[in-house]
Amino acid sequence: MRDTTWLERLGLALRTAMACLIVSLTTLYGPKPLRHFTTFPAFSYLTTILIWLSDAEPTYGEVLKCCLDVSYATFQTIAIALVSVLVVGPASLGNGLVAPVAVALASFIVAFPVSTSLLTKRIAFGQIVVVYVTFVVFNGEVAHVFMLPVHVAGSTALGAIASLIAVLLPFPRLAHSQMSKGCKLYAENALERLNMFVEIMMARDNTTAQVLIARAASLSAAAKNTLKNIKIHHERISWERPDTRFLSRKQKLDPAEKLHATDFLLRGLELALGSCSSFPQGMSRDELTRLLEGPRTHIAPRSESTLKSQDSLGWHHEAESLSTAALPVCFFRYCVELFRGDFLSLRQDSKSVNGRTTEEEIHPANEGLSMARKFWDILCVWMARERFVFAFKCSISLGLAVLFGILYNKNNGYWSGLTVAISLVSGRQATLTVANSRLQGTAMGSVYGLICCSVFQRLEEFRFLPLLPWIILAVFMRHSKVYGQPGGVTAAIAALLILGRRNYGAPTEFAIARIVEASIGLLCFVFGEILVTPARAATLARTEISHCLDALLDCIQSLVLCSEQKNQKVVADLRKSQVKLKSHVEALERFAAEALTEPKIPFLRRLNTDSYNRLLGSFSKISDLCLYVCDGLKNLSGVQPTLAFPWDNITHELRAFQEKLHPSVKCLKEISQTKSQARLQKELQKRKICHDVEAGTTSNDNYSYMELGPSQADVERFSVSFVMLLKEATDKISCNTADDAFKSETALCLSSLGFCISRLMQETICIMTEITHTT
Structure with missing residues (x-):
């Protein structure tokens, strides 16, 4: 390369x-x-x-x-x-x-x-x-x-x-040929990442797996730049072939859109592997190779016979094997199924629930249109x-x-x-x-x-x-x-x-x-x-952190509403919150990159490079996780009336997490906007946060403030509770239907949803901890 x-x-x-x-x-x-x-x-x-x-x-x-x-x-x-x-x-x-x-x-x-x-x-x-x-x-x-x-x-x-x-x-030097080269280069990168995922799953210990995960992350960064170039070249094709301007929207779809969707799923596979607690995962290399044949076929299409042979691959999940450690593997398999375009039975059910879906989507669309006009003004x-x-x-x-x-x-x-x-x-x-x-x-x-x-x-x-x-x-x-x-x-x-x-x-x-x-x-x-623009980039970056935290709170709030109401309108609200969060994360990335090149000014705080990279990584993961939650809820929308899943328990856990998060975020926003180093130390002493923030270390003293906010124990409690409820729901589904494909798809969707929500909560806690070091 x-x-x-x-x-x-x-x-x-x-x-x-x-x-x-x-x-x-x-x-x-x-x-x-x-x-x-x-x-x-x-x-x-x-x-x-x-x-x-x-x-x-x-x-x-x-x-x-x-x-x-x-x-x-x-x-x-x-x-x-x-x-x-x-x-x-x-x-x-x-x-x-x-x-x-x-x-x-x-x-x-x-x-x-x-x-x-x-x-x-x-x-x-x-x-x-x-x-x-x-x-x-x-x-x-x-x-x-x-x-x-x-x-x-x-x-x-x-x-x-x-x-x-x-x-x-x-x-x-044509844009079309350059875009074709870029697509080929991305396909090679994606296949290399899939091979890396196999090696990670087969790693002999956690240390080896972490090294391979770091390599996969570098490949992901290279793929991001390749996608950017592909999009630029696609925008110039119309200047070389003016006839393409008169094609219909369906005929001139941006290939970068498909590649972005592919990269989104690959990031999901990478996220799942990064969440596994132990390696190897107990799967044979042949089984992994067959499992990932669907994504390989999606990236580099093969013969029709190969595609037909892969359609017979399924996943039958046993309720007894469910555990918190198994949730990342469930999400890994869920991403693989999305590559193959499965979950059709669930989505077909969502279109035929007495015609209610269509009627429910009309009003939110009108409301969204008026909101779009206000936003445009x-x-x-x-x-x-x-x-x-x-x-x-x-x-x-x-x-x-x-x-x-x-x-x-x-x-x-x-x-x-x-x-x-x-x-x-x-x-x-x-x-x-x-x-x-x-x-x-x-x-x-x-x-x-x-x-x-x-x-x-x-x-x-x-x-x-x-x-x-x-x-x-x-x-x-x-x-x-x-x-x-x-x-x-x-x-x-x-x-x-x-x-x-x-x-x-x-x-x-x-x-x-x-x-x-x-x-x-x-x-x-x-x-x-x-x-x-008199404001320093470091100051703007800290302000943008506050905006990211506000958008994060909106995502959590929308997630709570999704667990309560479970209709298309609240899912659309979650998608809007995700878009808002993503835009602020992109702005934070720009400001942070500029701030890190600023000269050092006495008495003014600089940004911690490593901390900000970790912060951006957590915000980006939350943005992706929100999309996966939206997709999972969309897949389950057709079967939720007969699913009998105890969402009330999940809502209670999420609302408790949200109530703990609000005051913590409010305090962290005030601290993050402090410019002077001396004022920062006074503020930290006032809040009883005993951190050496510039060194990025934490003292051994007790600090009462962070104990008031959500902790890792809350995430673990949620994961355990979700798995128990999932076992009950899986047993009920097995008793009520004999369709194996329907049972496995439903169980897989619910498992991946539990992983996404618990990982979202975990990344939120990581952000809170990191902000105290970064700002």
Whole structure:
């Protein structure tokens, strides 16, 4: 897999180098009429690098979309520039104080619409900077004023066309083929995980099993990235095959949706194995292989005869073998059955209960529709606010960068504004880390360019050749954890501006001016980010923990209602709570990743990396478990009137757990939002929590607070109680029906439901314990 990734990146690097080489040869040795319309080669390079070193790996469909985005940005810039020239006049725009104001206003207009992509905004920002700074450089006396935007547009078009040629030669890099490779790569990953599951079940001891489970977790993380790439490539297929836009919804289902469902079930198998108390599980390798043949067939379809042979596989569960230790294995088998698409008898019963299901679903649907409208109205207001904040940030940052860049060096005032233009994003980012990476990339690229100029001093016509290995290195820098996209982009651009251009003066002076201007731009970029989003990522992460805890309480509340009422409406409410929890977990993951890159500030608390990873893992597991609960209740919905399962006992246990959880969560939310280390210690002493939270250790002293909340004993008591009730229900089902498939499916659904609820309670307790260490 690593070899495949390395070859993919090398191919991207060679295509990026080809695009830059096309721009170099065109601007240096192309026909004179063509060079007349591409008088800003720096912007041609900038356009090429922004397309090829984007977040998505460029394909033919991606580059086509980028060309459309570039065209839209160019039309925006030309319209804004011409209107400003007609209204204000070129002489006024040549004023060093008027031009930054014009840049700020134009940037606000470009940034505010939500329909335009980030690439469109960045290209438009860069073009605005070039146009208005050029007016300042020539004091408003630009010959053929109305041709200046055309020259900028021509330079931009050259970069886009070079990118399009590079993605087509020597053969097209298609999104469809990349998506097929991704699906194949995911299938290999999934089959490897299934083989790993067999080895885990057959492990000779717990230590060996834990090592294998850790390997399976790393494979799961790799699968997550693969699924992300597949989804991106699928979105670009319509640009390569426009006819797919007119297909029906059923015909153009996203293959990533099926793969996400497969990965969800694989995570369930992994969760079940991670919950087993002892290994091996007492199953033979042949039995395990036959059991997992269904998932293998689902992932890599085989012949029809194989499928038929697997349909005869069933699971007959004996009530006497039920125990708390057996619940994880029951859930493991439940996930396997979901792979095979079983539980049809239970779901068919749910559709024919006197037609009540259909009638009951009508009202919740209408209610959900009205709620969706209210949510949409609130979302529109929120989006308008977010758009205004982003536009204001872009306006302030670019305006200040152009102002200070011109004041420092009027002739090179472009570079501070361009540095900000390629740095702006709509959401939050690790501001100081991004600025550091961009400054390092600029310095390294400039130094490399100066060294090559010295080596090729007598061969000036061929000094663009050293660009090729540097562009390849910059692509690999873009995928590194140290520099990332910011460092890779600026490293490539800095070398291109020195080695790929002429008539910019002495290389050493130009390089120094570039580094200083880039530093000015980065300072303005940091100022704009801090002005608009002053809260530290660590503070936002702790706030997001509070939101996750609120969503967790909603899930517990919905779970209690499900055990009480057992209808489709409360199951839908549980699904909504799960979606809310998942969105907050994703936000927490983003904030935590940014917070961990923040510099250490005295007297302010940093995040504990290991603790936050465990916290995110627990929240993610709870999110998955809620989905499994919804699916289990859906499977059981048709047989619940005749099931005679004592849900009242389960409701009592869950409500007791919820009542203990509420005050604990309230206290933990207050503690988690404490910013100062000194105030944290006082708060912990007040709450009588004797933890060394920064070290992540617990003292041996007794602390009364945590004893008030739910404990592991509550989970164990619930599991034991559920198993006893399950044995009674299984015995009643065996007496009332002779259908073996129906009995086994019902018992398996109930067993997996008990596992999910008990594991959800256990993960909740782990979160409470971890928060006291993390915050």
